[in-house]
Amino acid sequence: MNRQILRLDEGGDATFTAALRGGKGASLALMLNKFKLPVPPGFTILPSVHLTFMQNRGKANPLPPNFSQQLHRAILGLEKTTGKQFGSVESPLIVSVRSGAAVSMPGMMDTILNVGLNDAIVEEMTKQYGERFAYDSYRRLLEMFGESVFGIERAMFTDALRDTAAAATSLAGETSAVADLKDLCRVYKAIIAQRGREFPQDPYNQLAYAIYAVFNSWDSPRAQAYRRSKNITALGTAVTVQTMVFGNRDERSATGVVFSRDRNTGARVLSGDFVGQAQGEDVVAGSHRPLPIAAMRDWNPSVFARLEEAVYLLEDYCRDVVDVEFTVDSGELYFLQWRPAKKSVHAAIAFAIGGVFEGRWNKRDAVNMVSPEQVAQLFRKQFEASVLAQYEPILRGISASLGASGGFAVFTEQGAKQCAAEGLPYVLFRVDTSTRDLPIMLDAQAIVTANGGEASHAAIVARDLNIPAVVGCLELQIEGARALLANGILLEEGHYVSVDGETGKVYLGQFELIEATLSEEAKVYLNWQQRLETKVQAPRLHHDRAAKQININTELNNFYILDWMLKASKGDSSFNREVSRARNKLHIALAETVVCYLALAVAGELRHVTPHNTNFDARQKAAWKQLRQRYAIAETETGRFAAQSQVLKALQHLPHEQHIEFFELAVTVFERNWSATMVGGPAWAAIAKAGADFLTGRLSHTIFVDHVFDLEHNGGALFDKRVMMVKSEDNRLKLQLYEKRNAKSIKALYRCLNKLHPFVSVEVQRFWTTGMEKGLW
Numbered sequence: 001m002n003r004q005i006l007r008l009d010e011g012g013d014a015t016f017t018a019a020l021r022g023g024k025g026a027s028l029a030l031m032l033n034k035f036k037l038p039v040p041p042g043f044t045i046l047p048s049v050h051l052t053f054m055q056n057r058g059k060a061n062p063l064p065p066n067f068s069q070q071l072h073r074a075i076l077g078l079e080k081t082t083g084k085q086f087g088s089v090e091s092p093l094i095v096s097v098r099s100g101a102a103v104s105m106p107g108m109m110d111t112i113l114n115v116g117l118n119d120a121i122v123e124e125m126t127k128q129y130g131e132r133f134a135y136d137s138y139r140r141l142l143e144m145f146g147e148s149v150f151g152i153e154r155a156m157f158t159d160a161l162r163d164t165a166a167a168a169t170s171l172a173g174e175t176s177a178v179a180d181l182k183d184l185c186r187v188y189k190a191i192i193a194q195r196g197r198e199f200p201q202d203p204y205n206q207l208a209y210a211i212y213a214v215f216n217s218w219d220s221p222r223a224q225a226y227r228r229s230k231n232i233t234a235l236g237t238a239v240t241v242q243t244m245v246f247g248n249r250d251e252r253s254a255t256g257v258v259f260s261r262d263r264n265t266g267a268r269v270l271s272g273d274f275v276g277q278a279q280g281e282d283v284v285a286g287s288h289r290p291l292p293i294a295a296m297r298d299w300n301p302s303v304f305a306r307l308e309e310a311v312y313l314l315e316d317y318c319r320d321v322v323d324v325e326f327t328v329d330s331g332e333l334y335f336l337q338w339r340p341a342k343k344s345v346h347a348a349i350a351f352a353i354g355g356v357f358e359g360r361w362n363k364r365d366a367v368n369m370v371s372p373e374q375v376a377q378l379f380r381k382q383f384e385a386s387v388l389a390q391y392e393p394i395l396r397g398i399s400a401s402l403g404a405s406g407g408f409a410v411f412t413e414q415g416a417k418q419c420a421a422e423g424l425p426y427v428l429f430r431v432d433t434s435t436r437d438l439p440i441m442l443d444a445q446a447i448v449t450a451n452g453g454e455a456s457h458a459a460i461v462a463r464d465l466n467i468p469a470v471v472g473c474l475e476l477q478i479e480g481a482r483a484l485l486a487n488g489i490l491l492e493e494g495h496y497v498s499v500d501g502e503t504g505k506v507y508l509g510q511f512e513l514i515e516a517t518l519s520e521e522a523k524v525y526l527n528w529q530q531r532l533e534t535k536v537q538a539p540r541l542h543h544d545r546a547a548k549q550i551n552i553n554t555e556l557n558n559f560y561i562l563d564w565m566l567k568a569s570k571g572d573s574s575f576n577r578e579v580s581r582a583r584n585k586l587h588i589a590l591a592e593t594v595v596c597y598l599a600l601a602v603a604g605e606l607r608h609v610t611p612h613n614t615n616f617d618a619r620q621k622a623a624w625k626q627l628r629q630r631y632a633i634a635e636t637e638t639g640r641f642a643a644q645s646q647v648l649k650a651l652q653h654l655p656h657e658q659h660i661e662f663f664e665l666a667v668t669v670f671e672r673n674w675s676a677t678m679v680g681g682p683a684w685a686a687i688a689k690a691g692a693d694f695l696t697g698r699l700s701h702t703i704f705v706d707h708v709f710d711l712e713h714n715g716g717a718l719f720d721k722r723v724m725m726v727k728s729e730d731n732r733l734k735l736q737l738y739e740k741r742n743a744k745s746i747k748a749l750y751r752c753l754n755k756l757h758p759f760v761s762v763e764v765q766r767f768w769t770t771g772m773e774k775g776l777w
Contacts, residue, residue: 078095307333647662
């Protein structure tokens with residue numbers, strides 16, 4: 001039978017993966033089985049169940065066959081482990097139901113605590129643990145249930161809490177008026193009843209409702225927005241059901257979150273907060289006044305010592321700063337989750353180089369711990385977040401390239417050139433971009449498009465230029481030299497706009513940019529990186545590339561898939577570094593192959609020049625003469641391959657400067673059609689100019705290759721002029737280019753390209769498989 005549920009205490013190391021159990025389930029299983037840390041008993045409903053749930057949404061029973069039986073057996077297993085019974089009044093099993101996607105989405109999906117409480121059980125609990133604990137726990141369940149399951153606005157509950165005298169005492173963790181807590185439970189039930197719903201007294205019904213609510217929260221607006229902003233494409237969430245441990249039980253109870261380092265500086269000191277007599281959601285919600293984690297040393301020294309030991313144990317295993325959630329139930333410490341911590345680039349660098357001086361890893365390991373995107377953040381200017389928060393963006397789209405910048409809005413080539421001529425910064429607005437826009441894109445401060453995704457031309461060029469880009473702005477309607485926005489704003493050329501690539505938002509007006517300041521640790525890190533990392537290869541034309549045959553359809557797949565993988569893998573710094581190295585290596589190699597190919601293609605076309613081309617002007621005639629004298633350009637009677645071979649032989653003995661000159665002279669010769677024949681002309685001038693721009697450094701390796709993929713000559717195919725480039729005989733290459741422009745996610749990109757041409761390199765396939773296992777896409 002297909003396993004849909006796994007207990008936390010079962011399975012070997014191979015099962016402790018986020019792809020199988022979700023991030024939360026994997027972290028719990030690892031802590032329990034590998035490190036023997038105290039983790040409340042529980043089980044995880046696998047993400048595959050959620051996938052079926054989404055596919056069957058709308059059906060009477062959207063869950064997989066046999067799921068109900070497996071869930072019932074899992075509950076029976078918990079009852080056996082804990083000695084308690086789900087639904088029992090005398091010895092009730094109370095559980096939490098928590099989400100756990102493969103990629104961390106903190107606070108984006110729902111959690112429901114204290115599932116299994118009802119009127120009768122709460123009444124009995126008052127006899128064992130006191131009324132305050134029993135009714136405080138019950139009111140929390142009613143609030144979470146009402147909001148997550150029944151969709152009631154949270155304000156309805158929080159307003160009632162604030163208006164109740166119990167609020168002040170409950171939130172402070174002091175002995176509260178039990179009558180007020182009882183009354184609050186009655187008010188919460190009344191709020192639910194006002195919406196035509198009834199809180200279920202059957203614990204099994206509560207559990208079913210809670211599981212559905214967590215599944216549905218995957219598609220909540222906030223979760224969707226977070227996945228878009230973080231480029232998370234993992235499908236679905238796991239659900240972990242655990243025996244409750246209560247941080248609100250008594251004065252010896254607490255809950256909190258601890259970090260193994262200072263998240264801003266990276267200093268080796270525990271940081272975080274805890275709250276006495278509270279439950280975990282109170283810390284996340286910020287509704288309680290917390291104490292710094294250092295205060296726990298006085299509150300309970302033995303608990304603090306055990307917590308500190310476990311946190312550094314997890315840090316050593318993870319080789320990263322960790323974030324650990326915990327609860328103390330009547331003096332007993334329990335661990336509820338751990339994961340790599342979100343931290344500043346400065347903290348990431350301090351941690352990485354600190355480990356070298358502590359002898360935990362070497363310099364190369366340290367360099368690999370910080371992703372290229374994090375390093376780039378050291379130098380990017382940024383807007384003040386507090387300032388932006390005071391303004392409403394005029395556009396929202398997909399964050400295609402990070403950074404922050406501003407300039408005058410331009411919609412036309414003329415407007416861009418005018419700004420450039422006057423030395424004015426500008427932001428280029430387009431429906432989408434193409435190779436025709438490249439010259440004005442190179443001088444833009446930022447790029448905004450109505451269409452496209454992260455594999456679009458605008459996105460690729462902007463990332464390589466390290467300028468912000470926001471693409472896929474559905475509310476952007478461009479009409480000539482102006483744009484009408486959905487909110488009624490008319491944006492015209494000359495209006496100053498600011499683009500925040502981090503959030504995918506565009507603002508009207510100018511905002512101050514903060515200059516990057518490097519810390520001493522950042523300087524040390526960058527020095528190590530410079531010594532250890534392979535330097536970017538200077539552009540060159542190497543004749544050896546002509547002897548190697550490549551399939552251009554396959555290389556197109558590799559090129560664009562790796563480029564998207566770089567951003568999609570940013571949540572895993574070590575893997576991201578590996579992808580970055582492979583991407584850079586491939587982009588450099590492909591650019592060198594392509595520029596060699598262009599030189600040979602241009603040489604083959606130049607053989608058509610004859611003395612009968614009498615419409616040459618003086619400049620073209622002079623350029624043609626130099627090509628014949630220096631580069632062995634052949635006569636028309638010579639075959640294409642022979643003509644190309646002569647030029648290749650000449651180029652291999654010439655310095656880099658003359659490689660550039662070869663392309664520049666060809667541009668001059670090709671500037672206009674030589675005769676009525678369909679040879680030479682402006683299309684070939686564009687091809688030759690691409691080679692010249694690359695070799696002079698005007699175009700990077702990445703932009704150059706992307707640019708050449710979109711080039712055509714006289715309506716024909718470019719990649720059929722030399723056997724070093726092979727491609728499909730049909731128009732598959734054009735279809736690949738079309739599909740990559742319109743893909744909205746890395747999964748969509750991979751699938752559409754693979755369908756058209758099902759080949760990628762072994763390395764790209766390995767990265768794809770690893771990323772799937774890690775839940776990165």
